[in-house]
Structure formats: structure tokens, C-alpha cells
Amino acid sequence: MNYKAVIDAGYNSFRLSLYTVFPNNSFRLTASLKDYVRLGLGVSEGKPIPEENVKRAEITLRKFREFLDKKGIKEVKVLGTSAFRYAQNGPEVSERLSKTIDIPITVLSGEEEGRYSALAVINTLPIDEGVVFDIGGGSLEIAYFSQRKIREIYQFPLGGLRLMDKSPEEIRKEVRIALASLPSSKGVLVGSGGNLRAIAKMDLKLEGVKLNQIHGYTVSYERISKYSKILPSMSISERSQLPGIDTERALTIHSAAIVIKELMEILGKDSIITSAFGLREGVLMESEIDTVEKLREFWLEGLSYQFNVEPLTSSFENVLAETNDIIVATAFYFLQIMKASNFIDPYMACYKVLRELTLPGYRADEINLVTTICAIAKKFKKKYYNKVKKLIDKDTLLIKAKKVKEITDSYELGVRKW
Missing domain, CATH: 1.10.3210 (Hypothetical protein af1432)
Known part of the structure; x- marks a missing residue:
């Protein structure tokens, strides 16, 4: 088997994805390991990543290393995202964790993260023009595309974990200020990221759709608006009882829903297409498939x-x-x-x-x-x-x-x- 592994060392969770790569360079996800490390918890611009967060990351990366060794996987990419970019000690933590996993961590810029996420979306959905966003634990990346080519990329510190302790009104205000200068766009709005996928899974169940396919599933503005109001009013325990939402995701899905709703209003979009693919798959791709x-x-x-x-x-x-x-x-x-x-x-x-x-x-x-x-x-x-x-x-x-x-x-x- 031709295997490639990608480790996404994110602001909220660390995930190892193992892909089987086929002769035409298409691929399928073969195995996945995930821990909610919450590396970026408590991190704001210029402040350090706390030691307890780094220790959790080390434990997870040792488990990932053991898995890779047992499977004999040699081709591995490790990606660091917004926690490493924002933190005052990001470079030092990156170097320390690189030694733990024995693979250099590539810390992506916001533009690189947005490009990889958009590339995965464009190369897995039949779409020609619009906006792709990826909402993670620490940041929101937005990419504009037309004729199936990425044109502009924006990045904002508006992740679900980063905003989870703020009130709905505080989140709305922060999002509106940050996104106020976004240009208008024709075409579709497509979203990626664990919080949006959880919302899509929940919507599938609540709408009674007899399909497990969330890739390319459309969620209306009316539904997103409803979730952005209901989810913040519920406790973590209550949110975790909803279909498609586990306890860990229940911590951040309410704040992410508000960000998504505000983004839809700013861009004037009445629906979102959900993508099951994002950053990890994007790094396996070289360029946009042009038709x-x-x-x-x-x-x-x-x-x-x-x-x-x-x-x-x-x-x-x-x-x-x-x-x-x-x-x-x-x-x-x-x-x-x-x-x-x-x-x-x-x-x-x-x-x-x-x-x-x-x-x-x-x-x-x-x-x-x-x-x-x-x-x-x-x-x-x-x-x-x-x-x-x-x-x-x-x-x-x-x-x-x-x-x-x-x-x-x-x-x-x-x-x-x-």
C-alpha cells in the first residue's frame, strides 16, 4: 500500500490522518487518530502557550509516533496552525514538539492554511465560483475563488475555542468588526472544519434526511441562524446530547455557529455547502483541478x-x-x-x-x-x-x-x- 500521513497540530485538536494514495493520486482516508489537546487554550496574541497544554500535546504526539512506527509509515507531514502563530513561545514549542514526534513541524501562515483548505474543497466539489471558509479552534480562513482558481485569501483570529467563553453579543460584535471589509462575492459559500461538519450532521438528523453523506450537504441560513441562537442558550451537557455532537465538540460549537451565521449575513449567502475535506487533504494536492x-x-x-x-x-x-x-x-x-x-x-x-x-x-x-x-x-x-x-x-x-x-x-x- 502507498500510504501518506498528515498530522494536523491544531489550536483545538491534534489529528493524525492516514491516507491510501492511488495511482492517479486520488486517495481515501484509511485511519484517523484524534485527541482534543487544546494547545491554544488560554493563548492570546503575544502570550505563551501554557506548559500544561504542551505536555498534553507531547502525550498525544508520542501516541501518534507509536502508531506510525507500528505501521511502518515513512511519509509524514506535521502541520502547525494558529496556536503556533499567535503564541509568544510558538517557535520554541514547535521545536520541542518536533523532537517529540521526531518530525519537523511546519508552521503554516494564515494564507497557507487558507490555501490548503480551499484547495481541498475546490478539488472535491463540483463548484466554479464563490467563497470557501475553514473555521477551526483558533482562526477563520476565507478564500475567494472563480473559474475554480483561488484568487484571494484572508485570515482572522475567530476560532470556536478562542471565542467559546465570550457572550453571543461579544462574539457577534467581534466578528462584524473583523469581517466588515470583506469584499462581496458571487457564487456559492462552502465551509470546512469540525464545528461546521458537526452542525451538518446534526441538521441531517433533525431534518430526517436518510443519508450519512455530509460532503456537499447544504445547510440553509434559516437553520444556521436557529442554531446560532439555540446552541449558546444550552449547557455543554445539553449540547452534547444533540445528534452528531459529542462532549468535546459541545464546548465550541455554539461560538462557531455564531461566527458562521455572521459570515453568511456579511456575504449575503442563504446557504452553506459543507465540505468533508480541508487542510489535511489540501496538502496532498498540488493545484486546482481546472474543470x-x-x-x-x-x-x-x-x-x-x-x-x-x-x-x-x-x-x-x-x-x-x-x-x-x-x-x-x-x-x-x-x-x-x-x-x-x-x-x-x-x-x-x-x-x-x-x-x-x-x-x-x-x-x-x-x-x-x-x-x-x-x-x-x-x-x-x-x-x-x-x-x-x-x-x-x-x-x-x-x-x-x-x-x-x-x-x-x-x-x-x-x-x-x-
């Missing part, structure tokens, strides 16, 4: 490698050219992979298995629709249609499902039989 078409094919190839199947993207291109329907072509491709993987029922495997994976290159509603079409291509059942009836009418769905069945039956391992 949505290339983006989708890149990750469809990666899906093939995940299932140990040769890429079948030429057949995907043929079906897309024939039908001019990305949903039909993608459902066909998924079914080809399931058939080649020797699932007894590829239609239900497509539906059940792929709804449980994070699939870059597509939005959550697209994955919902594609996998549902796989199931309906076998047999129409109302319970499947109910999951997508807000996205498509029944007659159109049945037409697409019939087409998928016809094309799937005419191919074997990406080769047309007749």
Missing part, C-alpha cells in the same frame, strides 16, 4: 481503485456523451464497479454501500439521487422514492432508472456487449 468534468473523472477513477477494479472512465465518458445526463452516467459507473467487485446484487450494493462512503466530486443530493436510482433500476419501491421526492418527480426518476438498467445490462467491465 468539473476532470474533477468527477478523477474521483471516479479513485472509486475504482478503492474496490480494486481497473478504472472504467472511458465507458463513463461514452455513456455521458450518449445521454448528456451526469446522474445516469454516474449511476451506470457505480453499478459497473459493484458488478466488477462481485457483489451478488450490484443494484442494492450501489444503494447501500455507496451511501455509506464519502464520495468526492459530487454534492450530497447528487449521491442521494444516484444511489436511489440504482435501487429503483432494480425495482421501484415507494420508500426509495420518498428519499428523493424533493429532488425529482416520479416520472422523471423512473425514466432515468429505466435508462440506467438498459445501459448497465449492455456493458460488462466497461465494454459494450452489443
Whole structure:
């Protein structure tokens, strides 16, 4: 296996992510270790990182080192973020922790952190223009992009942990002052970071969406506004009882929700697209994938490698050219992979298995629709249609499902039989 590891030594948490890298340089997350070190707790501009925080970090990094040694992982990047940038003793702590993990820590500038996060988002979602933000424990990075290229990057000390002890009004005031000069933007608003992902998971459950896919999941301004009011009024214990929120995340999700709501108002956006990818994945990438078409094919190839199947993207291109329907072509491709993987029922495997994976290159509603079409291509059942009836009418769905069945039956391992 070709493994690469990235350690994100963040303001709030430290996470080791291990990726399997495929021949086309796409990848999947294979293992993840995380500790809420809270390195930046109590740190403000120019003040030192407290010794007790550094000792917690050392304990975590020793565990990470042991894991890497046992797995024989050699290619590792360790990234330091806002706690190292803000603290008066940041360089000394970086050097000390580098010795603990026996790997040099690269302390990123705010611009570098924002660029890597934006790169991961742009390279995993079918988006052309807009704003990407990444809200962490200590900082907020904002990147503007157009024609799938990053244009401008801004960084602010507005993280969830950094603001968690302030009142909602204090947070709102600080955010409004800091972000007042942000330029306007066309296009979408996309967010990354653990607090936003927790909000998206909670929203999925509360809205009754029968899908575990948060990548590309859209949360409306109305819902964010509601959460920004309700979450600060709840105790940590009460927040931790909400779906998708654990005790550690409950400490910071309320302040992050306020920041996100204020950012949406300042930019005039009525919804946020959630990204499951961010800084750690961005450092595995070199540059923006310049078209949505290339983006989708890149990750469809990666899906093939995940299932140990040769890429079948030429057949995907043929079906897309024939039908001019990305949903039909993608459902066909998924079914080809399931058939080649020797699932007894590829239609239900497509539906059940792929709804449980994070699939870059597509939005959550697209994955919902594609996998549902796989199931309906076998047999129409109302319970499947109910999951997508807000996205498509029944007659159109049945037409697409019939087409998928016809094309799937005419191919074997990406080769047309007749």
C-alpha cells in the first residue's frame, strides 16, 4: 500500500490522518487518530502557550509516533496552525514538539492554511465560483475563488475555542468588526472544519434526511441562524446530547455557529455547502483541478481503485456523451464497479454501500439521487422514492432508472456487449 500521513497540530485538536494514495493520486482516508489537546487554550496574541497544554500535546504526539512506527509509515507531514502563530513561545514549542514526534513541524501562515483548505474543497466539489471558509479552534480562513482558481485569501483570529467563553453579543460584535471589509462575492459559500461538519450532521438528523453523506450537504441560513441562537442558550451537557455532537465538540460549537451565521449575513449567502475535506487533504494536492468534468473523472477513477477494479472512465465518458445526463452516467459507473467487485446484487450494493462512503466530486443530493436510482433500476419501491421526492418527480426518476438498467445490462467491465 502507498500510504501518506498528515498530522494536523491544531489550536483545538491534534489529528493524525492516514491516507491510501492511488495511482492517479486520488486517495481515501484509511485511519484517523484524534485527541482534543487544546494547545491554544488560554493563548492570546503575544502570550505563551501554557506548559500544561504542551505536555498534553507531547502525550498525544508520542501516541501518534507509536502508531506510525507500528505501521511502518515513512511519509509524514506535521502541520502547525494558529496556536503556533499567535503564541509568544510558538517557535520554541514547535521545536520541542518536533523532537517529540521526531518530525519537523511546519508552521503554516494564515494564507497557507487558507490555501490548503480551499484547495481541498475546490478539488472535491463540483463548484466554479464563490467563497470557501475553514473555521477551526483558533482562526477563520476565507478564500475567494472563480473559474475554480483561488484568487484571494484572508485570515482572522475567530476560532470556536478562542471565542467559546465570550457572550453571543461579544462574539457577534467581534466578528462584524473583523469581517466588515470583506469584499462581496458571487457564487456559492462552502465551509470546512469540525464545528461546521458537526452542525451538518446534526441538521441531517433533525431534518430526517436518510443519508450519512455530509460532503456537499447544504445547510440553509434559516437553520444556521436557529442554531446560532439555540446552541449558546444550552449547557455543554445539553449540547452534547444533540445528534452528531459529542462532549468535546459541545464546548465550541455554539461560538462557531455564531461566527458562521455572521459570515453568511456579511456575504449575503442563504446557504452553506459543507465540505468533508480541508487542510489535511489540501496538502496532498498540488493545484486546482481546472474543470468539473476532470474533477468527477478523477474521483471516479479513485472509486475504482478503492474496490480494486481497473478504472472504467472511458465507458463513463461514452455513456455521458450518449445521454448528456451526469446522474445516469454516474449511476451506470457505480453499478459497473459493484458488478466488477462481485457483489451478488450490484443494484442494492450501489444503494447501500455507496451511501455509506464519502464520495468526492459530487454534492450530497447528487449521491442521494444516484444511489436511489440504482435501487429503483432494480425495482421501484415507494420508500426509495420518498428519499428523493424533493429532488425529482416520479416520472422523471423512473425514466432515468429505466435508462440506467438498459445501459448497465449492455456493458460488462466497461465494454459494450452489443
